[in-house]
Amino acid sequence: MSNIKADVKSSTEVTLSGSFTGAVTAPTEVGFYWGTSSSSLTNKLPASSVSTTGSDGGTFSATLQGLNPGTNYVFKAYAIVLGTGQYSSEEGTFYAGSPMVFKTQGTTRPAVDKDWLELASGKDGSQYVVSTTYAGERNYTVFYDTSMMTPLWTAYPLKRGHMGSYQRPSSWSYNPKIDEKYQIKVTDGSYANSIYSRGHMCPNGSRNGNATMQAQTFYVTNQVPQVQDSFNSGIWSNLEGAVQGVAKSNGNEVIYVVTGVAFNKEGENRTISYTSPKASSQRVPIPNYFYKLVLRVKTSAGGAVTDAVCVAFWFENKAYSDSYTNYTVSVDQVESWTGFDFFVNLPSEIEARAEAKNTSWSAFTSF
Numbered sequence: 001m002s003n004i005k006a007d008v009k010s011s012t013e014v015t016l017s018g019s020f021t022g023a024v025t026a027p028t029e030v031g032f033y034w035g036t037s038s039s040s041l042t043n044k045l046p047a048s049s050v051s052t053t054g055s056d057g058g059t060f061s062a063t064l065q066g067l068n069p070g071t072n073y074v075f076k077a078y079a080i081v082l083g084t085g086q087y088s089s090e091e092g093t094f095y096a097g098s099p100m101v102f103k104t105q106g107t108t109r110p111a112v113d114k115d116w117l118e119l120a121s122g123k124d125g126s127q128y129v130v131s132t133t134y135a136g137e138r139n140y141t142v143f144y145d146t147s148m149m150t151p152l153w154t155a156y157p158l159k160r161g162h163m164g165s166y167q168r169p170s171s172w173s174y175n176p177k178i179d180e181k182y183q184i185k186v187t188d189g190s191y192a193n194s195i196y197s198r199g200h201m202c203p204n205g206s207r208n209g210n211a212t213m214q215a216q217t218f219y220v221t222n223q224v225p226q227v228q229d230s231f232n233s234g235i236w237s238n239l240e241g242a243v244q245g246v247a248k249s250n251g252n253e254v255i256y257v258v259t260g261v262a263f264n265k266e267g268e269n270r271t272i273s274y275t276s277p278k279a280s281s282q283r284v285p286i287p288n289y290f291y292k293l294v295l296r297v298k299t300s301a302g303g304a305v306t307d308a309v310c311v312a313f314w315f316e317n318k319a320y321s322d323s324y325t326n327y328t329v330s331v332d333q334v335e336s337w338t339g340f341d342f343f344v345n346l347p348s349e350i351e352a353r354a355e356a357k358n359t360s361w362s363a364f365t366s367f
Helices: 211-216 228-248 331-338 348-357 361-365
Strands: 002-008 014-019 029-035 051-053 059-064 072-081 093-096 100-103 128-134 138-145 150-158 196-200 223-227 255-262 273-275 284-286 289-299 305-316
Touching: 002 072, 002 100, 002 348, 014 029, 014 072, 029 059, 072 331, 100 331, 100 348, 138 211, 150 223, 150 228, 196 228, 223 228, 223 284, 228 255, 228 289, 228 305, 228 361, 255 331, 289 331, 305 331, 305 348, 305 361, 331 348
Parallel strands: none
Antiparallel strands: 002 014, 014 059, 029 072, 051 059, 072 093, 072 100, 128 138, 138 150, 150 255, 196 223, 255 289, 273 284, 289 305
């Protein structure tokens, strides 16, 4: 199987295509299976809807309609070949390509009505608060769950000028834009269970070129309980440093970053554990997962986005002994696990291609 791709036409329609080469006889049937995950590829397009080209009938395409807007789908191409030869048997052999992902054009809006490329979608519910901190320029935007007292995602732009050598602040403070009763009481110390530290969402090291922006990273709405040894102090810190390194080495280019947590993957029902601050009996939920997404773009002379690459990282909240490069996934995968739509302000076709395709850190850094 080769040249397998999805050409997203709208929020409800996509054209799938592929080709099969190398068989000694033409395929007797070609087509596509599709579903919403790689484990649910149970929908088969009717043979009558698949068109073929070429003398061997090995290049084929079909249009899939009636899809849901802003939704991830998985599909695979297949071919059935009869006869004998290198790729077939007397009874006929079924060949299928690897599952591929596409996302229909979305109707979701960012959580903040701005055109900032780092923004993600929100969710409906009175418990959610969206807050952006400013220090002459935007610092970061947090999508905050007041019922869990947790920043579900924090999004921010990152460039060389944001980083410097200001000394790390010695204390934490409350976010003045969010009611204090919804904030974790860790201004007088970290967590009672000492394996957890106050893990930054927007890192101090990504804002130590501006003292005000740096101080805002020490709002308690910008932290969650994170395993300290060999996670926050190890693989996670190394990942943060690597992202900062890309920004430092590329002049005035802006890197767009989203850091988030999850208590469950979509459809999962994991137990949620709790801790408390050292100085309070407050009950604090501990996220089961952490993720980080990073985006780079190319633009035209007029500023329009012409191309993009993004990659995501997904971790459990535990100690690690290996490299962050072992935990890359596609942005589409994180979207399917969290229910958020990330980088919603990218042009739809560029967003779908960039979020589905890349799981390589080296491809991101060399873009």
